[in-house]
Amino acid sequence: MRLALLVGIGTGLLIAAQSAILGPFGTRVPPFVAATWVHVGGLLFAVAVLLLTRTDPRFAAVRAAPWGLLAGVAGVLLVAGITFTVGGLGLASTLALVTGVQLLAGFGLEAATPAGRALALDPLRLGGAALIVLGVYAVVARGPGT
Numbered sequence: 001m002r003l004a005l006l007v008g009i010g011t012g013l014l015i016a017a018q019s020a021i022l023g024p025f026g027t028r029v030p031p032f033v034a035a036t037w038v039h040v041g042g043l044l045f046a047v048a049v050l051l052l053t054r055t056d057p058r059f060a061a062v063r064a065a066p067w068g069l070l071a072g073v074a075g076v077l078l079v080a081g082i083t084f085t086v087g088g089l090g091l092a093s094t095l096a097l098v099t100g101v102q103l104l105a106g107f108g109l110e111a112a113t114p115a116g117r118a119l120a121l122d123p124l125r126l127g128g129a130a131l132i133v134l135g136v137y138a139v140v141a142r143g144p145g146t
Contacts, residue, residue, distance in 0.1 A: 019095060022079065023086030031080035038079050039072070093140045100136035103129055 018038075025034050050057055062068065085094045107121060107129060 016091075016095060018079075019082050019086055020091055022083045023091055023094075026083035026087050031083040032076075034083045035076045035079040039076060089140065096136045096139040100132050103132055 022034060022038070025038075029037075049055070082094060082098070085097070089097065107125075111121065
């Protein structure tokens with residue numbers, strides 16, 4: 001669990017860094033152009049890691065579950081959305097809004113699907129979610145640059 005927490009913290013830092021890069025990039029190119037090039041860069045990096053570590057790309061696993069590629073579609077839409085939203089709301093407001101929506105969607109997906117390890121929606125978790133939603137409102141409500 002400690003490793004998962006550290007990786008989660010690192011992932012959060014990467015999302016913030018990526019979003020900070022996407023905002024200015026999105027002022028130079030349309031969102032889907034930005035998303036395309038970001039994913040080309042990610043693909044080149046991932047292929048290099050696979051080659052350097054001699055990791056099997058497991059094509060058979062992908063053929064067995066091709067729906068997993070839809071996560072790539074979601075990734076393109078995510079990058080395009082962040083590229084657009086940072087320009088309109090600013091970096092902190094975008095991250096607050098996206099994080100709050102992710103949390104609420106995560107609760108819904110855990111409750112409705114076998115997505116991972118579902119946890120009960122107890123009063124403490126619901127209270128924490130309410131605080132995050134209020135925090136998102138406090139960060140986003142004033143608008144960009146105010």
